[in-house]
Amino acid sequence: MDLNQIHNVYFVGIGGIGMSALARYFKFIGKNVAGYDKTPTHLTDELKAEGIAIHFEDKVELIGLPFLNKENTLVVVTPAVPKNHLQWNYFLNNGFVVKKRAEVLGIITKDTYCFAVAGTHGKTTTSSILGHVLYEAGLDVTAFLGGIVENYNSNLIGSGKTITVVEADEFDRSFLHLHPNIACITSMDADHLDIYGDAASIEASFREFADKVEDKKHLFVANGLPLEGVTVGVNEGEFAAVNIRIEDGWYVFDVKTPYETVKDIKFGLPGHHNLTNALLAFAMAKTYGVSSEDIMRGLASFKGVRRRFxxxxxxxxxxxxxxxxxxxxxxxxxxxxxxxxxxxxxxxxxxxxxxxxxxxxxxxxxxxxxxxxxxxxxxxxxxxxxxxxxxxxxxxxxxxxxxxxxxxxxxxxxxxxxxxxxxxxxxxxxxxxxxxxxxxxxxxxxxxx
Structure with a gap:
């Protein structure tokens, strides 16, 4: 599928956090964007203020004329939409190109250098920190995020063409559509058992995702996970946060890497889980070639994600x-x-x-x-x-x-x-x-x- 041939992008479930990041991206690169959602929220208000047409009734006649041209329209659908949804069924029955959000992310990121962040917890914070660090370091990056980053008041950072940061979502096995060059796995707790059935199936899915990263020096895993990769953790791991203290409400710590120790890093998000998130972002950025000074500056200036502590x-x-x-x-x-x-x-x-x-x-x-x-x-x-x-x-x-x-x-x-x-x-x-x-x-x- 060639995105250059697409002029119109219609979202069924545009108010979802991941869907809205894609909507913002397509609007930014000049596509005609509109969509449906079940209920108005702060996020749909923001999208409307940015010039995206949104309605809240499931009626085919509300789709809008440009989006009824199937030759140059892409329809993006969220897995949360019920099977009997009228608009979705109209698009399916009339030969439109209909893709899940994860498939579209896979298409956008396939020809970029892709950083992917997976895990049952910590995905949004880790990918937001990483996107911020890479952007602040002056790299040509776009980060698609599952939360609103306070620094940007958006779930999209940057407008780069060569590097992407994405959340690799295990829900519905979505992350298997991605093509990561560097990846991390923050955690593998049982979740989404309505989809997977049991914890073993979730682990198997994460292993399949991990196998997509060919160079295991480019796969970073939180300490204790049963996966082959570079270990990252608080006080232990190949990348380890050590000498941790709290000063004026900030974490201050050193990072011991396989080749050096970087001292006195400041980070403002509380909780040991956030130290691990920051450390995973540090390890990925460092491995890509970002300087320790640039990473430290990015970590110190990161303000957090809306609704994450x-x-x-x-x-x-x-x-x-x-x-x-x-x-x-x-x-x-x-x-x-x-x-x-x-x-x-x-x-x-x-x-x-x-x-x-x-x-x-x-x-x-x-x-x-x-x-x-x-x-x-x-x-x-x-x-x-x-x-x-x-x-x-x-x-x-x-x-x-x-x-x-x-x-x-x-x-x-x-x-x-x-x-x-x-x-x-x-x-x-x-x-x-x-x-x-x-x-x-x-x-x-x-x-x-």
């Missing part, structure tokens, strides 16, 4: 943090960072579970990770692409949490509860529409404090 309020006596964590391992990472930074503060964590199947599959893990917090509030499960599963509810999950300071709250009752709270640190956690509530929560807490 994202400070909404940071005052001496009150803090509000928002995080996208939706898996027990990620919740543990949030807890580790909060407890390291605020050991003597009263913490309230508010969690919205994401997907009925994930809540069922990891119920024991969720209960254990949430029990670590001093005070916990659960919201109802966010269904996303799923129908309810009998017996799987937030009330059921709440009963498994051992901490006595726990309660289930309707979303509509959350704001009144926060007005009454005496917590010093409040954390909202989850990948559902709790993210859309953050501005309102921030406003209420600002007024209160």
């Amino acid at each position: 994202s400070y909404q309020i940071k005052k001496q006596d009150f803090v509000y943090i928002d995080d996208y964590a939706h898996h027990p391992t990620e919740i543990n990472a949030v807890y580790q960072a909060v407890s390291e930074l605020y050991p003597d503060k009263k913490v309230l964590a508010i969690f919205q579970p994401h997907l009925f199947s994930r809540t069922r599959d990891f119920a024991e893990g969720f209960a254990k990770s949430l029990s670590a917090f001093e005070n916990i509030v659960l919201l109802d499960i966010y269904p996303a692409r799923e129908l309810p599963i009998e017996g799987i509810t937030s009330k059921w999950l709440l009963e498994k949490i051992e901490n006595p300071n726990k309660k289930l709250v309707a979303k509509s009752d959350l704001i009144p509860l926060l007005k009454m709270s005496d917590a010093d640190v409040i954390v909202t956690i989850g990948a559902g529409d709790i993210g859309e509530m953050v501005p309102e929560i921030k406003k209420v807490l600002d007024e209160k404090n």
